[in-house]
Amino acid sequence: MFSIIRSIWLTSLHMFRKRATIEYPEHKAPLHPRYRGRIVLTRDPDGMERCVGCYLCAAACPVDCIALQATEDENHRRYPEFFRINFSRCIFCGYCEEACPTYAIQLIPDFEISEYDRQNLVYEKQDLLISGEGKYPGYNYYKVAGLDAGVKNKGEGDNEEPPIDIHSLLP
Amino acid sequence: MATIYIDNKAYEVKEGKNLLETCLTLGFNLPYFCWHPAMGSVGACRQCAVKVFKDETDTRGRITMSCMESVSNELRLSISDADAVQFRANIIEWLMTNHPHDCAVCDEGGSCHLQDMTVMTGHNYRRFEYKKRTYQNQYLGPFINHEMNRCIQCYRCVRFYKDYAGGKDLDVFAAHNHVYFGRSEDGILQNEFSGNLAEVCPTGVFTDKTLKEHYTRKWDFTSAPSVCQHCSLGCNIIAAERYGELRQITSRYNGEVNGYFICDRGRFGYEFVNSPLRIKEAKLRDENSKDLNKKNLLNKTSALITPGKTIGIGSPRTSMESNFALRKLIGAENFYQGISEQEASLHKLILEVMNSGIxxxxxxxxxxxxxxxxxxxxxxxxxxxxxxxxxxxxxxxxxxxxxxxxxxxxxxxxxxxxxxxxxxxxxxxxxxxxxxxxxxxxxxxxxxxxxxxxxxxxxxxxxxxxxxxxxxxxxxxxxxxxxxxxxxxxxxxxxxxxxxxxxxxxxxxxxxxxxxxxANLCFVEHECNSLGLAMMDAPPLEEAMKHVFLNDTDTVIILENDLYRRTSSGNVDRFFEACKEIIVIDHLHNKTTQKASVLIPTGTFAESDGTLINNEGRAQSFFQALNAKNELIQESWRWLNELFSLQKGISIKDRTSPHELLEEIAIAMPQFKGIAQAVLQSDFRINGQRIPREPHRYSGRTAMNAHDNVSEPKPAQDLDTPMSFTMEGYRGEPPSSIIPFYWSPGWNSVQSVNKFQIEIGGALHGGDPGIRLINNKEGMSSYYDNNFVPIELKDQEWLAIPVQHIYGSDELSIHTPGVTERSPQPYIGLNKLDAENLNLQDGSKVTFETDGEEVTLPLRIITELPRKVAILPHGLQDFNCHLPIILRIKNLKKSR
The missing domain is CATH 3.40.228.10 (Dimethylsulfoxide Reductase, domain 2)
Structure with missing residues (x-):
């Protein structure tokens, strides 16, 4: 008998607690910056696409929902010709973000991507690409990579010596 | 045999080998760079260090390079010794001090020996704080890309290019830590084997430039074991597909045939498969080709084939199966080889000699x-x-x-x-x-x-x-x-x-x-199945023409053959005029397909299963890598088989597998006895599983077709072979004849082939693929007589002979832009003195008469050419010297 009264008392106390439920469409849930939601493709500080089409995100994806094709511009800068994520398959595990060597692919705190038609969950590059740098500002892969892709000349990157003069005999 | 102890465990090994080969043969993972099974050891990279002990009591031992140490009896070594492990880790760390941060944009990534070795030694953090060395790159032509920053100075490239392949224009320059591997100046790599640099280089300094055009990682390819179609040697290749395109050819190890390498024509000549000249639609005279589906095409074509009134012309550039299916459809007596009488009799003679056992x-x-x-x-x-x-x-x-x-x-x-x-x-x-x-x-x-x-x-x-x-x-x-x-x-x-x-x-x-x-005797023929076609022992093209002119034959079926390359265009034109219906089955548009009244598209080698017989009489099978969405693109033998079924009233659904076809060949023509062993039966399984064409890391399955339809289609089924088009299936080592790609845990690069061999550089597990059909028994009783007939050449007459060009003479590889770039323009070559007599300089126009046509070509003066001999390039795309040997009357306009 006592325990029943105690339970009713404890339950009633919850009436005066702060509510955990939010009125969702009117009120948005506060999400952490590292929340794994919708996937975007970011740009480097120069405003160019960060994605270099290395296929690592596609390889890391456990549900194989990323398909892309790498191509090159006239400066031999590699970028994706198409980049497609099938969000109807995506499990938002974030492995693609972990695999990305250029900080191009990022999961952002946005989950509002429901659709009535499943076909609309197939996102192409123009749907994925945002104009900013996302969570990792300041990084430009082609500045630290060895090759010349029109971003810097050989030897002008971070931590690079000027190109070797092979005719030199000096040590 | 010798006994050696590796980490105190005894192994029976072969003497005369080095320790590295021996350890790899035994299945140990020992990192290496400069050693290559085909090129031997030089001990340059210091990566394969092991510790060797004097005897059982020796506890200190000495570190030595395993590639430079011979196997000797009772030798004791340790791979896992802490010093040796540390030594190997240090070497990689040093190599990596200058290696650029490039993997994401490097074509080698995912099939990189340096990546594999770095992971194997455990190096993962760059402690070296100083700057990285950089180099300028060179332009090396249409086939090979150069990115010198990535070099680890193993010297494999020059050892292959100069020492192994005899190239002259790739070398090592500069000194100490500045060494540079490249040409003395930008330019096209001249050697015919330059493509192997992409496989020989353990990292991404030299990579395949044609792959760059449609770059795909190794793990994303759907690959199939295949056989090169560009000459008669039948080198084994791996054909790799992605997004419905053939994207890369790499060498497939076969200890008996090509070993580790292939030539550039074979490696880069694949782009005809993706060519805009591909035949994608069927054509039926007076019909709208858009309405033609497979069923009504078959029915209408079948109606044109009247038994006894139809002849078939086979081809030396298609499989045995296709040639045989044609022979079966129209009857052995109506089947003709699609090559000139001259070439056919030459092949017949070669076969006679090969079979004679001399x-x-x-x-x-x-x-x-x-x-x-x-x-x-x-x-x-x-x-x-x-x-x-x-x-x-x-x-x-x-x-x-x-x-x-x-x-x-x-x-x-x-x-x-x-x-x-x-x-x-x-x-x-x-x-x-x-x-x-x-x-x-x-x-x-x-x-x-x-x-x-x-x-x-x-x-x-x-x-x-x-x-x-x-x-x-x-x-x-x-x-x-x-x-x-x-x-x-x-x-x-x-x-x-x-x-x-x-x-x-x-x-x-x-x-x-x-x-x-x-003695050993080796013959070279023109095309990939020249010998196979010759073994079918059918009359040549000229006989087919005669047959049509003399009899009331109304239909001719031409199988993957451009007759204009075989004999003079006048003859072919006359022949086509005499035929009522010309059914052409081919994959690329050419002059013959333009004459077709019924044009049936077919698959190239990448879209087909089939068997070829190479110049030594070895039957080797190639398998489909590409699954065409177009239902009309299927193997020629399947079309012909289906037509056969229609004619005989058999259900088309009863498929004939390539294996069954090969068995039929062996029954119909005893000279092909044993050919069916070249291919495994389609119901072959390992642990009930098929062999997957895709690696387990294959990506993008649920997204690659999602733009068309988000519901994934059923994966393509392969009813003809024991392989599957998916990544599901048996993950262990496949039988040697159906290895779709080389991969082994920890070995992502092509070097993983080590794991597939009985011993390093030897046969693949289960024996090298291919069945030799020539069993020389008959015995040649007497010598061939010397029927010497002197050729009388008049003043204005030259003996014109064909000259082969690696880039240009082959019908299919010419569709690769890089090959076209390197193919010669039509020319006529004459001796210097001959040219002087005629008052001609290098480059002047020479007009001559051939087959009643007047042709004008620029002159190339060739100093070493014997007098009264003229040369013309063989098989160029826009110029064909039809009968390769004819006495030509030069109608020379005196210059000036």
């Missing part, structure tokens, strides 16, 4: 073991490049008298020891060849002289052999010297072929082989 027909591997070689009338670098590479290895091994205790893998020591001593090589060819530099004698002679030289050599060895005619004193002397060298050799090899279309060459070579008694 000589052994060597594989490419066995060519490398020859100790004296005679090449008659072939420029191997252009007609059968990998054979040239094999000849080079045989010759560079040095003469057999040169005895040494040095093991075969000790390449640098052997090179020093051998110096310029070469095994005897003799070349007689109208033009200079690249092998001349290795030859004891290279003679630039007219075809008739080469033939007579051959007879003279045979006559010198055995006087019962018919005597030569009309040979100069100096050539007789040469013949004597060649005869002497050949008879002294233990494994003499005579190479000739169909390049210059001379029956005399085959006969002379056969006579030499017979006189030598224990």
């Amino acid at each position: 000589a052994y027909i060597p594989s490419l591997k066995e060519v490398e073991e020859a100790d004296a070689i005679l090449v008659l009338g072939e420029d191997l670098h252009n007609s059968a490049p990998m054979l040239a590479l094999a000849v080079r290895q045989a010759i560079q091994k040095g003469p057999s008298e040169l005895k040494t205790s040095l093991p075969a893998w000790h390449s640098l020591a052997l090179k020093e020891f051998i110096q310029q001593e070469h095994a005897p090589l003799f070349i007689a060819n109208p033009l200079k060849t690249q092998l001349d530099e290795l030859a004891q004698a290279s003679l630039n002679l007219s075809p008739a002289e080469i033939i007579q030289l051959g007879y003279a050599i045979a006559h010198h060895i055995d006087s019962a052999s018919p005597i030569e005619h009309l040979l100069s004193e100096s050539l007789l002397k040469e013949a004597k010297a060649i005869a002497k060298a050949l008879s002294k050799a233990k494994k003499p090899l005579i190479i000739t072929g169909t390049s210059s279309m001379q029956e005399g060459l085959v006969k002379a070579a056969a006579n030499i082989a017979k006189s030598l008694k224990t």
Whole structure:
């Protein structure tokens, strides 16, 4: 008998607690910056696409929902010709973000991507690409990579010596 | 056999090998860079360190490079010794101090030996704080991309390019930590084997430029074991597909045939598969091709085929299955070889010699073991490049008298020891060849002289052999010297072929082989299935034409063959006019397909299963890599089989697998006995599982077609082979004939082939694929007679002979832009004195008459060309010298 009264008392106390439920469409849930939601493709500080089409995100994806094709511009800068994520398959595990060597692919705190038609969950590059740098500002892969892709000349990157003069005999 | 102890465990191993090979053969993962199974050891990279102990009691041991240490009995070594492990980790760390942060944009990534070795040694953090060395790159032509920053100075590229393949234009420059691997100046890499640099280089310095155009990682390919279609040698290749395109060809190891390498024509000549000239729609005379689906195309085509009134023309560039399916459909008596009478009789003669048992027909591997070689009338670098590479290895091994205790893998020591001593090589060819530099004698002679030289050599060895005619004193002397060298050799090899279309060459070579008694004899043909078609023993194209002109044949079926390449266009035009219905089955538009009243699209080798017979009579199967969405693109043999079913009233659903077809071939033509063993039955399974064509890391399955339809389609089924088009299936090692790609845990690069071999550089597990069909038994009773008919050449007459070009002479590879770039423009070549007599300079226009047509071509003055011989390039896309050997009347406009 006592325990029943105690339970009713404890339950009633919850009436005066702060509510955990939010009125969702009117009120948005506060999400952490590292929340794994919708996937975007970011740009480097120069405003160019960060994605270099290395296929690592596609390889890391456990549900194989990323398909892309790498191509090159006239400066031999590699970028994706198409980049497609099938969000109807995506499990938002974030492995693609972990695999990305250029900080191009990022999961952002946005989950509002429901659709009535499943076909609309197939996102192409123009749907994925945002104009900013996302969570990792300041990084430009082609500045630290060895090759010349029109971003810097050989030897002008971070931590690079000027190109070797092979005719030199000096040590 | 010797016993060695690796980490205190005893192993029985073969003597004469080095420790690295031995450890890899035993299945240990030992990192290495500079060593290559085909090129031996130089001990340059210091990566394969192990600890060797003096005896059981020795606890200190010494660190040594396993690639430079011979196996000896009771040798004790440790791979897992802490010092050795640390040593190997340090080496990688040093190599990586300058390696750029490039993997994401490097084409080697995912199939990179350096990545594998770095992971294997455990190096993962760059402690070196200083700057990275950089280099400028070079333009190396349409096939190879250069990114010198990535170099780890293993020297494999120059060792392959210069020492192994005989290239001249790639070298190492500068000194100390500045060494540079490249050309002295930008330009196209000239060597015919430059593509192998992409596989030989352990990292991404040299990569495949054609792959760059549609770059795909190794793990994303759907690959299939295939056989090269661009010459008669039948090198094994891996064909790799992504997004419905054929994207890369790499070499597939076959210890008996091509070993680790393939030539550039084979590697880069694949782009015809993706060509805009591909036939994608069927065409039926007077019908709207849009409405043609498979069913009504079959029905309408079948209605045109009347038994007895239809003939079929086969092709040397399609599979045995397709040729046989055509023969089955129209009856053996109505089947014709789609090659000229001249070529067909040449093939017949070659087959006769091969079957006669006078000589052994060597594989490419066995060519490398020859100790004296005679090449008659072939420029191997252009007609059968990998054979040239094999000849080079045989010759560079040095003469057999040169005895040494040095093991075969000790390449640098052997090179020093051998110096310029070469095994005897003799070349007689109208033009200079690249092998001349290795030859004891290279003679630039007219075809008739080469033939007579051959007879003279045979006559010198055995006087019962018919005597030569009309040979100069100096050539007789040469013949004597060649005869002497050949008879002294233990494994003499005579190479000739169909390049210059001379029956005399085959006969002379056969006579030499017979006189030598224990000779090897190797023939080179034009196309990938030339020998297979010849073995079918059907009448040639001219007979087919005669048949149509004389009988009321109304329909002709032409199987994957451009007849305009076979005989003069006048003849072909007349032939087509005489035919009522011309059914053409082909994959690329050409002059013949334009004449077709019924045009049926078909799959290229990448879209087909099939079997080819190479120049040594080896039947090898290739498998489908690409699954065309278009239902009309299917193998020719399937079309023909379905037509056969319709004709006979059998249900089309009862499929005939390639294996069943091959069994039928063996029953219908006993000369093909055993051919069915070349391919596994379609119900072959390992643990109930198929062999997957896709690696387990294959990506994008649920997104690659999602733009069309988000619901994934059912994966393509493969009912013909034991392989699947998916990544599901047996993950262990597949049987040697159906290895779709090389991969082993920890070994993502092509070097993983080590794990598939019984011993390093030896046969694949279960034996190298391919079945040899030539079992020489019949015995050649007598020598071929020397039917010498002197050619009378008038003042204005020249003997025109065809010349092969590695880039250009092949019908299919020319569709690769890089090959087109390197293909010669049509020209006529004349001797300098001849040109002077005619008052012509290099580049002047020469007009001559052939087949009643007047042709004008620019002149190339060729100093070494014998007089009164003119050369014309063979098989160029827009210029065909139809009958390769004709006496041409030069109607020369006097210049000025």
